[in-house]
Amino acid sequence: MPNTDNRSYSSSSFALPGWNQYWQDLWITFKGPYIPGRVCTVHKTRYEVIVQDGIISVPVSGAMRSGKIFPVVGDFVVILNQPESATRIIVAILQRKNSLARGGAGDSAGEQVIAANIDTVFIVTEPGSDLSIPRLERYLLITRSSGARPVIILNKADTSPDIAGQVGVITREIRDIPVVPVSAAEKTGLEDLNPYLGSGRTVVFVGSSGVGKSTLTNALTGETVQETGDIREDDGRGHHTTTVRHLLSLPDGSSLIDTPGLREIRVWTAEESIAETFDDILKYATRCRFSDCSHDGEPGCAVRQAVEEGVLDPDRLARYKKILKEVAFERDKADIGLKRFEKKKFREISRFAKEIASERKAGNGRH
Ligand SMILES: Nc1nc2c(ncn2[C@@H]2O[C@H](COP(=O)(O)OP(=O)(O)OP(=O)(O)O)[C@@H](O)[C@H]2O)c(=O)[nH]1
Ligand SMILES: [Mg+2]
Ligand SMILES: [Zn+2]
Structure with missing residues (x-):
């Protein structure tokens, strides 16, 4: 008792x-x-x-x-x-230190919040078809909004003949984030996760269904605490083995949270994290002639120029624009629901981009 x-x-x-x-x-x-x-x-x-x-x-x-x-x-x-x-x-x-939310808002209780009081988010992917830079960027956005530290785990290293090459690709595209190749099945590389574990620390595994989050959880706990499963392909979307989130404590005092794979990650109210994730684009944008430049062919556009000079990947620019559009859309949707009559408050994409750019300018000086 x-x-x-x-x-x-x-x-x-x-x-x-x-x-x-x-x-x-x-x-x-x-x-x-x-x-x-x-x-x-x-x-x-x-x-x-x-x-x-x-x-x-x-x-x-x-x-x-x-x-x-x-x-x-x-x-x-x-x-x-x-x-x-x-x-x-x-x-x-007790007042949350931080929280990870699927929309990136992370500020209130309820459906959107995945887990609370987290030190590190392990974003899990694998060398096969799941590996996608846009997907990783989305997970990175919601992680950054939470304030927790992001670490990318490239699981199933045993299935790839060139795992180092794939680590290289991720590192090149997504800078400044550790990428750790492991095999949960063969229990290799797991010691590289130790710096993020240890007494009092809490980590959460996120990533698509079937990438091996539960297998990793089991490998780290040393026992079969979580059910794992093959992906069922009949509906083309896979089958979720884990259906609820679980927090497990390890003998070393750390806590692991296993989560079900997310079908989609919507990003919204993640302005800060967008600025951090696409800081290179924002840096060019501060040199555009028009401060509300949408980089769609306006004269004096430094972002377009960077693409033409080959220093900015056009695909990266396209992903950035797509996310901005999504954020503006989600925002409008939320606004429509909350304040139907305050239409004036709707923000245009260009205005939103301008806000970020001017915040960066204020923060970074004019270089
Ligand atoms: N070859 C190989 N297979 C692995 C590895 N890790 C996991 N798997 C297999 O991948 C499949 C899915 O693993 P799970 O751990 O259930 O995946 P999950 O991410 O928890 O999936 P959900 O619970 O649906 O979100 C299982 O058949 C595992 O045996 C690995 O390192 N190498
Ligand atoms: Mg699972
Ligand atoms: Zn521009």
């Missing part, structure tokens, strides 16, 4: 995965019959939560439900614990 005396949690030896002084300081404000926990799985109405003496299954309070405040995997929660009335309910979420 869980201890109801909350003073017992003020000890620094308290072993909730990922718990540290930051959480301890937030926890201090909860006086009474409360215990802390970390959400490891979310079901429809119940939450599996790691507490000091094991894993318990609990609902959220009525107040949280009516306020639409729902925990996600990785959240630290406050559980009202009254053994005398057999009551155990989640009553609050």
Whole structure:
């Protein structure tokens, strides 16, 4: 039976995965019959939560439900614990350090949020048909919006005759991000993930269905904790083996979150991360003659010039434009839903691009 005396949690030896002084300081404000926990799985109405003496299954309070405040995997929660009335309910979420969201917003609870309180996002791909620079860029955008550190894992290294060449291609296209080739099946290269693991750290695996996220999870935990499976090709879209997100703790004190493959990643409200991911294009854009240049053939366009001079890959420019268009579209959609009558607030793509460019100018000077 869980201890109801909350003073017992003020000890620094308290072993909730990922718990540290930051959480301890937030926890201090909860006086009474409360215990802390970390959400490891979310079901429809119940939450599996790691507490000091094991894993318990609990609902959220009525107040949280009516306020639409729902925990996600990785959240630290406050559980009202009254053994005398057999009551155990989640009553609050400790303020998230960060969160990874499929839309890149990452600011509120709910559907969009994949996981919370993450140090590193392992973006998993494989040398076969999944390997796609635009896809990696999208994952990178949502990771950067979260504030967690992105690392690309090129799994199934055993299936490629030229894995070093493929690492090279990714590194060239997506700069400044570590690319780690591994084989989860043959358990090779896994030691290169150690710098991101370790006591108190939380990592999450994201990537398409079938790239081996669960196989990697099993390889790192050293036991079969997650089901893995072959991709069923009959509907052409593959079959998702993992259907819910799971947080598992490793003996070394790190936490791994395995997630189901995402079908699509929509990017929106990720302006900052777009600027970071396409910083080269933004740099050229600051030299365009018109500050709202859409790089579609306007005179004095430094971006077009960079393409003509061969220093900017036209495909990269096309991907950038596509993402901008998508962001503007998603924004408009959200605006239509939220403020139907405030049409004036809709932003044009060019205006949005201009905003980013001028922010960069302000931040970087005029070079
Ligand atoms: N050859 C090879 N096969 C692998 C490797 N890692 C995983 N696989 C195989 O790839 C298939 C899919 O692996 P999973 O781990 O289930 O993939 P997943 O990313 O968890 O997929 P979802 O849960 O559907 O998102 C399985 O048949 C695995 O055995 C690897 O390193 N090499
Ligand atoms: Mg899986
Ligand atoms: Zn231009």
